[in-house]
Amino acid sequence: MRRPPVPTRETATIEIVAEQAGVSAKTVSRVINNERGVRTETRERVLAAIEKLDYQPNLAARGLAGARSFLIGLFYDNPGDYLSEFQTGAVQRCRESNLHLMVEPLVAADPDLARAVSTLIRQLRLEGVILLPPLSDLPEVRATLAEAGIPAVHIAPMHRQDDAPSVDTDDRAAARQLTDELIERGHRRIGFMLGRAGHRATEQRYLGFADAMHAHGLAIDPKLVQTGNFEFAEGLECARRILSSPERPTAIFASNDDMGAAAVCVARQMDIALPQQLSIVGFDDAPVATMIWPQLSTVRQPVRSMGRVAADLIIQHKPHRRGWPQPMPRPHLDLEVILRGSIAAAPVGAT
Amino acid sequence: MRRPPVPTRETATIEIVAEQAGVSAKTVSRVINNERGVRTETRERVLAAIEKLDYQPNLAARGLAGARSFLIGLFYDNPGDYLSEFQTGAVQRCRESNLHLMVEPLVAADPDLARAVSTLIRQLRLEGVILLPPLSDLPEVRATLAEAGIPAVHIAPMHRQDDAPSVDTDDRAAARQLTDELIERGHRRIGFMLGRAGHRATEQRYLGFADAMHAHGLAIDPKLVQTGNFEFAEGLECARRILSSPERPTAIFASNDDMGAAAVCVARQMDIALPQQLSIVGFDDAPVATMIWPQLSTVRQPVRSMGRVAADLIIQHKPHRRGWPQPMPRPHLDLEVILRGSIAAAPVGAT
DNA sequence: GCACCGATTGACAGCGTTGACAATTCATTT
DNA sequence: AAATGAATTGTCAACGCTGTCAATCGGTGC
Numbered sequence: 001m002r003r004p005p006v007p008t009r010e011t012a013t014i015e016i017v018a019e020q021a022g023v024s025a026k027t028v029s030r031v032i033n034n035e036r037g038v039r040t041e042t043r044e045r046v047l048a049a050i051e052k053l054d055y056q057p058n059l060a061a062r063g064l065a066g067a068r069s070f071l072i073g074l075f076y077d078n079p080g081d082y083l084s085e086f087q088t089g090a091v092q093r094c095r096e097s098n099l100h101l102m103v104e105p106l107v108a109a110d111p112d113l114a115r116a117v118s119t120l121i122r123q124l125r126l127e128g129v130i131l132l133p134p135l136s137d138l139p140e141v142r143a144t145l146a147e148a149g150i151p152a153v154h155i156a157p158m159h160r161q162d163d164a165p166s167v168d169t170d171d172r173a174a175a176r177q178l179t180d181e182l183i184e185r186g187h188r189r190i191g192f193m194l195g196r197a198g199h200r201a202t203e204q205r206y207l208g209f210a211d212a213m214h215a216h217g218l219a220i221d222p223k224l225v226q227t228g229n230f231e232f233a234e235g236l237e238c239a240r241r242i243l244s245s246p247e248r249p250t251a252i253f254a255s256n257d258d259m260g261a262a263a264v265c266v267a268r269q270m271d272i273a274l275p276q277q278l279s280i281v282g283f284d285d286a287p288v289a290t291m292i293w294p295q296l297s298t299v300r301q302p303v304r305s306m307g308r309v310a311a312d313l314i315i316q317h318k319p320h321r322r323g324w325p326q327p328m329p330r331p332h333l334d335l336e337v338i339l340r341g342s343i344a345a346a347p348v349g350a351t
Numbered sequence: 352m353r354r355p356p357v358p359t360r361e362t363a364t365i366e367i368v369a370e371q372a373g374v375s376a377k378t379v380s381r382v383i384n385n386e387r388g389v390r391t392e393t394r395e396r397v398l399a400a401i402e403k404l405d406y407q408p409n410l411a412a413r414g415l416a417g418a419r420s421f422l423i424g425l426f427y428d429n430p431g432d433y434l435s436e437f438q439t440g441a442v443q444r445c446r447e448s449n450l451h452l453m454v455e456p457l458v459a460a461d462p463d464l465a466r467a468v469s470t471l472i473r474q475l476r477l478e479g480v481i482l483l484p485p486l487s488d489l490p491e492v493r494a495t496l497a498e499a500g501i502p503a504v505h506i507a508p509m510h511r512q513d514d515a516p517s518v519d520t521d522d523r524a525a526a527r528q529l530t531d532e533l534i535e536r537g538h539r540r541i542g543f544m545l546g547r548a549g550h551r552a553t554e555q556r557y558l559g560f561a562d563a564m565h566a567h568g569l570a571i572d573p574k575l576v577q578t579g580n581f582e583f584a585e586g587l588e589c590a591r592r593i594l595s596s597p598e599r600p601t602a603i604f605a606s607n608d609d610m611g612a613a614a615v616c617v618a619r620q621m622d623i624a625l626p627q628q629l630s631i632v633g634f635d636d637a638p639v640a641t642m643i644w645p646q647l648s649t650v651r652q653p654v655r656s657m658g659r660v661a662a663d664l665i666i667q668h669k670p671h672r673r674g675w676p677q678p679m680p681r682p683h684l685d686l687e688v689i690l691r692g693s694i695a696a697a698p699v700g701a702t
Numbered sequence: 703g704c705a706c707c708g709a710t711t712g713a714c715a716g717c718g719t720t721g722a723c724a725a726t727t728c729a730t731t732t
Numbered sequence: 733a734a735a736t737g738a739a740t741t742g743t744c745a746a747c748g749c750t751g752t753c754a755a756t757c758g759g760t761g762c
Contacts, residue, residue: 011473013747013748013749014748014749014750015748015749023711023712024711024712024713025712025748025749025750026711026712026713026714026749026750026751027710027711027712028749029749029750030710030711030750032749033750037709037710037711038710038711039709039710039711042710042711056470056473056474057474057748057749058415058476058747058748058749059411059414059420059474059475059476060410060411060412060414060415060420060476060747060748060749061411061415061717061747061748061749061750062748062749062750063410063411063717063749064409064411064412064415064718064747064748064749064750065716065717065748065749065750065751066717066750066751067717067750067751069410069411079435079436079438079439080435081432081435081638083434083435084427084430084431084432084434084435087430087454087456088430088456091454091455091456092456100453100475101453101454102451102452102453103438103442103452104442105438105439105442105443119407122362122407123407123408123410124410124451125409125410125411232638232641232642258638258642261642261643262642264644265642265643265644268644269644287432287583287609287638287639288638288639288642290583290584291583291609291612291613291616291639291642291643292612292616292642292643293615293616293619293620364718364719365718365719366718374741374742375741375742375743376718376719376720376742377719377720377721377741377742377743378740378741378742380719380720381720381740381741383719384720388739388740388741389740389741390739390740393740393741408718408719409717409718409719411717411718411719412717412718412719412720412747413718413719413720414719414747415717415718415720415746415747415748415749416718416719416720416721416746416747417719417720417721417747418720418747703762704761704762705760705761705762706759706760706761707758707760708757708758708759708760709756709757709758709759710755710757710758711754711755711756711757712753712754712755712756713752713753713754713755714751714752714753714754715750715751715752716749716750716751716752717747717748717749717750717751718747719746720745720746720747721744721745721746721747722743722744722745722746723742723743723744724741724742724743724744725740725741725742725743726739726740726742727738727739727740727741728737728738728739728740729736729737729738729739730735730736730737730738731734731735731736731737732733732734732735732736
């Protein structure tokens with residue numbers, strides 16, 4: 001007599017389904033878990049019973065009996081605008097395998113981070129964890145997860161570990177491609193706004209830029225390479241430094257759209273005609289890219305797909321046969337260069 | 352012999368803790384669940400044992416035995432930029448009560464939505480659900496939840512139900528206040544960009560605007576009130592219609608920042624000096640508000656707090672004594688009007 | 703027809719915790 | 733000192749499912 005008062009419509013249990021199908025509970029269990037060794041005819045009978053009774057297996061019971069949790073964690077720190085897209089992709093993939101996603105905000109700077117992580121994984125018995133940057137680069141997080149033997153997927157980690165799968169995009173190639181577009185339009189002096197130090201994206205995007213410049217035999221003026229931190233406010237400073245250079249560049253490559261937007265603002269304040277006198281490109285295809293004028297040329301990240309793939313890696317992860325000697329999956333997803341109004345031919349007479 | 356190969360460090364169970372503390376498992380359970388009727392001295396002994404063994408209760412077992420799930424659902428459709436903030440607030444509140452948040456993307460237009468909801472709540476045994484708009488207004492969702500007897504909190508629902516708690520902000524008052532700022536600066540002809548039809552915010556923001564206009568005896572020119580849908584692209588059209596009116600307004604109130612940004616773009620294309628010839632205000636304090644020039648005056652939404660409060664309502668929700676006759680909690684959170692560069696005194700000579 | 707073997711299926715004991723209820727303890731009262 | 737009753741603690745079964753392993757089924761070869 002657990003819930004006596006409320007005459008809730010009887011929730012079907014596995015026993016009831018078994019009875020309906022004329023088999024034992026264990027056989028129903030086999031069908032639910034898609035185990036082999038069930039005759040097709042039997043399976044269909046069970047499936048019919050499940051359908052008829054609208055049966056939903058009890059997650060808690062399954063978890064308790066099977067020492068599983070059916071839960072995957074998504075740990076993040078800065079809720080950026082990409083998070084919701086990413087998690088939506090991850091949830092979609094999880095659903096296909098009847099798993100669920102637990103999102104957990106964490107604070108990268110928290111001195112007690114390791115304990116927080118430990119508590120989470122032990123309490124929830126997570127079957128895997130997806131780490132968004134900058135969490136994907138914190139040794140204490142990685143160590144805690146590894147110690148607990150929980151598979152973790154690192155998203156765009158700065159330092160790849162040989163023992164952990166990760167999901168990356170080829171930022172370097174895309175940055176190079178975008179830079180090529182500028183060079184093709186006659187730009188020779190190009191400024192670069194760096195992202196936050198320690199992020200993989202910061203490094204890769206710059207390298208791609210440098211690749212293109214070198215390939216065309218163009219010099220990179222150190223004074224035109226300024227450090228930002230991916231944020232708009234910093235971007236303003238950064239753009240000012242670049243644009244107040246005695247020999248002003250004819251184009252600026254910003255490491256993300258927020259900083260690109262900042263460059264647009266600064267240029268406008270300095271009465272520099274856009275895009276005629278200055279071309280600007282960003283990265284990410286953030287919402288702001290199309291909300292300013294001129295719209296930013298940029299690189300679209302397949303964020304939702306990354307979420308899907310990350311979840312998929314966890315799900316595919318087969319329990320290690322002594323030390324996962326399998327090749328580490330490191331899918332690279334394709335980026336898309338998007339050209340918009342913010343780039344134009346270099347002004348005539350420019351070096 | 353459930354997990355034979357991996358010599359995992361023995362996970363403490365309630366029995367082990369009980370033994371360590373020299374009490375029965377049930378007493379440990381009482382302490383964990385913070386039940387009364389445990390002598391202080393005993394409680395402390397148990398607490399010490401828990402601490403010493405670094406014991407984490409098994410969620411699945413607790414859920415199974417106690418017919419609970421310790422899970423709250425957050426259902427959303429359009430992952431907007433506010434989602435991650437909201438969910439972070441909700442998770443924070445959940446943690447304080449040792450609950451967990453399951454985020455579940457849903458598709459409002461899905462013809463099978465009711466079934467999807469039903470599957471989710473039955474599979475996860477959710478203890479409560481937070482509905483973000485526009486899901487908070489879908490009858491089939493509300494009905495499914497109600498039928499299952501699951502407490503639901505509606506965020507900014509268009510149509511309040513008397514039987515369901517909701518979380519709102521007083522958009523109307525804030526819109527009025529912001530409009531007042533324009534009027535005080537001498538603006539008389541003010542355009543208005545409406546949001547998507549059917550959203551509570553759309554209605555309330557317009558009403559606040561109208562309140563202010565009426566209070567000052569100003570007429571609202573229907574030609575200056577145009578329908579958008581909260582999106583930038585639509586906003587462009589909308590702004591064009593307003594600004595191409597023969598008698599152009601000296602200010603525009605956009606129902607959100609994305610549309611406000613659109614108005615800025617259009618004004619720039621039409622060579623209207625900002626803010627001298629045209630003041631523009633938005634709503635939400637979205638990232639874009641500070642990424643354009645001039646920066647948008649707007650209204651900041653306490654999104655994270657709303658998440659906290661929503662979770663709190665679920666958690667506080669006491670099982671109904673026949674039909675929850677308690678007063679429906681409907682907290683209103685305070686909005687903050689933020690004045691930035693996008694507003695200025697009305698041009699001299701304006702009507 | 704019978705032994706034999708792989709394919710199916712079932713019986714049963716938990717998984718770690720809590721609900722119901724019984725037992726014990728302790729402070730008071732008579 | 734025994735009785736009384738509230739406070740505290742313990743016993744035991746059950747929650748709904750899966751792992752283990754035994755039982756049964758069906759077909760094969762001789």
